[in-house]
Amino acid sequence: EIVLTQFPATLSLSPGERATLSCRATQSVSDNYIAWYQQKPGQSPRLLIYGASSRATGIPDRFSGSGSGTDFTLTVSRLEPEDFAMYYCQQYDRSQITFGQGTRLDIK
């Protein structure tokens, strides 16, 4: 099973700042089968990025994904108040799908 480690666990930033969230896999993720999700309290997860760098439908272009192999990054270029939430990476390379433990993006 591919284990995903997200860091930092918590990121405290102010609106307007740039956020960089990381996700590291224990094995190379082929074809960059990495997705990023946003989840707010009491809500279902929302797909932001798939294929490591493709934005899902309706996702603002301030969200971008990058990386390959074992290291992946989600970047939010200029934080809006509604961006403060939990973020999870997911690999769907193998038949056993796994999630990272999440990064909490807090308002500073």
Added chain:
Amino acid sequence: DVQLVESGGGLVQPGRSLRLSCAASGFPSGDYAVTWVRQAPGEGLEWVGYIRSEAKGGTAEYGAPVKDRFRISRDDSKSVAYLHMSSLKIEDTGVYYCSIEDIWGQGTKVTVSS
């Protein structure tokens, strides 16, 4: 509207069984795999399993914690997928979500307690 609606959650005793449903509307759900994900209280997301479309064999894969206890099935004539849960454990408590591509349901809460 394109949506998924889960149902069937509730309070159940350890060792008992429960069946969750995921009803799709507004799109041809039979063309897609259906994934189940759960979230224990205050915890992160955990993949439960998925079932492929019938065109891709209709087979299912499961996460290690639920393998041999949970089973996913689908009835594309009704646009519904099911999560059959048996031998339930306290640690199966949580909100269960179904998803298809980028569409997620609102979740249904399962509490396993005596």
